[in-house]
Amino acid sequence: MPIPETEKQTLLETFKAFLRIPSISTAPEHKPDILRAAQFVADKLRSAGLQDVHLMEGTGHPMVYGEWLGAPGKPTILFYGHYDVQPAEPLDEWISPAFEPAVRNNNIYARGATDDKGQVLIQIEAVARTMARTGSLPVNVKFLIEGEEEVGGESIEAYVKSKPARLKADAAVVCDSEMFAPELPTLCVGLRGIVYGELHITAASQDLHSGVYGGAAPNPLQAAAEIIASIKGPDGKIRIAGFYNDVQAPSDAEREAWARLPFNEEEYRQKEVGSKILVGEAGLGVLERVWARPTFEVHGIKGGFVGEGAKTVIPAKAVVKISMRLVPKQKPDVASKQLAAAIATVCPAGVIAEWKPFHSAPPCVVDTANPFIEAASLAMEKIFGNKTVFIRSGGSIPVVGLLQNELGLPCILMGFGLPDDNLHAPNEKLHLPNFYRGIEAVELFLEEVCKS
């Protein structure tokens, strides 16, 4: 049902209140904010009319659960999302502060706007509106909203792997991805996996003066550079033995569908990336490179001195933050071991290099031949007025692999973000019309699923 303007104002205020909570899951000092965000979700679920709403607390950040099972004989949809967000650094690059949501040009700017608070609210508000309008829902629904998505999702992984009866459902809806282009309804049917960890390089027993020891003492930053440059070259090829063995290329049909997508490489380079040129493996299109090829990326290098001015230190140790994105049918455990072996092979003499993986998620592809995908496709098409396209995403949503592999649930990735939403970066945003149409689309999806 179309949302009237007055109601949009109310929805926006709720959205802002959610965004004001700095629920950064990787920062221990934000634990109280994590709890506030979980309570916020629980309160919203309760006021939407869900039952058995409660926090599931364990060793990590709590998951929020809620259900409505008043449609016997009808399918059960499990909604998934996460209330935790990425750190906001670098803070000085935000135009308005990360946790003071601001609306500019029909976009709302704040950390978590698109990833994933806005999309969590889309799901809850859709249920709330249907319930408010009809007093019930056309299908059964369950909500499982976690607070550790940005830090590896240990709690939800353990929980889902225990195969709890409570999570029994017919399909899962995950709203944590983006539309391929503005106005183009999109279902994401493939995700890259990930292995994230740290490379610890130890050179000396203490920091040393580069004047006194330079020329004889090993430098762990130099070693880090040599290792990184050995593992990936300027050609974009990852030189880890065996790394590409299990990579499954996309089908010809998929490649052809991607070629038909409205994609302007030059515009993508200029407006989204903002780089001189695009890089990566030669002979492959950009979409294939970011959706269907594995990566090796360095996210930060710690060690030595990076403050104002000059310090002539040879640091005793360095730590390199690294991720590898994986594609079907690579396995995280195998890739992590291959990387460890590659590091051992290329590590220069004089330092000790140790690979410490933090967390991982398998890649996955979703089988498109099911009624839930069809219902979602139809619902989005009706709201946005354009034919729904099927894409993949280069990101990793570990829970999708979990729900598919552990619970056998087909996952419907209805994403309402846009490619320029700056997720994980300064000035993250959500396009407000997509917030409202997302709610309408999920409402319609519930009706369509009921018919199928």
Next chain:
Amino acid sequence: MPIPETEKQTLLETFKAFLRIPSISTAPEHKPDILRAAQFVADKLRSAGLQDVHLMEGTGHPMVYGEWLGAPGKPTILFYGHYDVQPAEPLDEWISPAFEPAVRNNNIYARGATDDKGQVLIQIEAVARTMARTGSLPVNVKFLIEGEEEVGGESIEAYVKSKPARLKADAAVVCDSEMFAPELPTLCVGLRGIVYGELHITAASQDLHSGVYGGAAPNPLQAAAEIIASIKGPDGKIRIAGFYNDVQAPSDAEREAWARLPFNEEEYRQKEVGSKILVGEAGLGVLERVWARPTFEVHGIKGGFVGEGAKTVIPAKAVVKISMRLVPKQKPDVASKQLAAAIATVCPAGVIAEWKPFHSAPPCVVDTANPFIEAASLAMEKIFGNKTVFIRSGGSIPVVGLLQNELGLPCILMGFGLPDDNLHAPNEKLHLPNFYRGIEAVELFLEEVCKS
């Protein structure tokens, strides 16, 4: 004159008071501490009996000047030192806090203990004791103590280059170096030069999510690694075109003298460096590598995320802190331009790399055939009871090149630090017996110079 125990206590308390001032020259927030340290030096010079003591303030940190010219017909010695110190990071590796001096095992631990507050006090206290004992000095003395040594010494460079009449002298004494080994009086007769700067690498217009853009977006940390690894390899050779052209090898006589020094490479590796092996150019001894060969060292790499946990960011830019140590007869300007050209040559496509030099100092060798070197050698020999050795230092003391080149002063580098003093590192120290013997040696030097 030997220092009695009661007087040692007084000297130690003065030393501690000096060390408690966190006069970190690179940190703008420590500007008041810089001023306090300068005032401390001025007060000490005044109470030692020097005249015309005053701070010379310009745009940077003040220099402190003082003189005593009551020995007409006798030589004039210019004493140089610096009251500023390096940052204390990483703070958590200090056994006792960096600015709370603590005595353990006859060593005093604090930032600046050996570099250079202890050695500045050695000079002032030697003059103070002579003056207190005899009511005058055997030679004329001038003091020039600066506060920017750790940040490039811009003020003193400009001042010395103006060739002020006030600095007219017959020789300069610089106490800012170390003894080759405990109990082994040492004169340093060669220093490496330095070029210090930052490599700025720009890849994209903003930070990007590695899931969404990994495989197409350039990563400035990857580019940094490729550039660093291209410029120096695991063989320790610096691959900058023309870089070694002007390098002057030490003479055979100097190499033979070095070979006679009490140097145990295995002990040096284990106790001083604490690394698995020593690295560097093959076929050259350790002393030649650290004294007479140029270096390329990375001191820190800024960009991306290095906090606790995981953040999957491809940073928009990265900054690499780099120094090159230079040896006779390399020229800082030439080396800096060669590095810029090398960076341009090896910079991978997709990023913009820009070399921004901060400051530099020329390398220098001191001519040993002069009466001041002889007086210093004799004075130290008498106090320490061992024959004085001539060494070089791998570090850079820019002022030595300045005083030699601009004012034509022979520089006497009487250093009282020890090789394990941890300068620029956590747990910096000075061996207290060297503090007291240093004062006695400088006293004796003044007498010996008078005779020559």
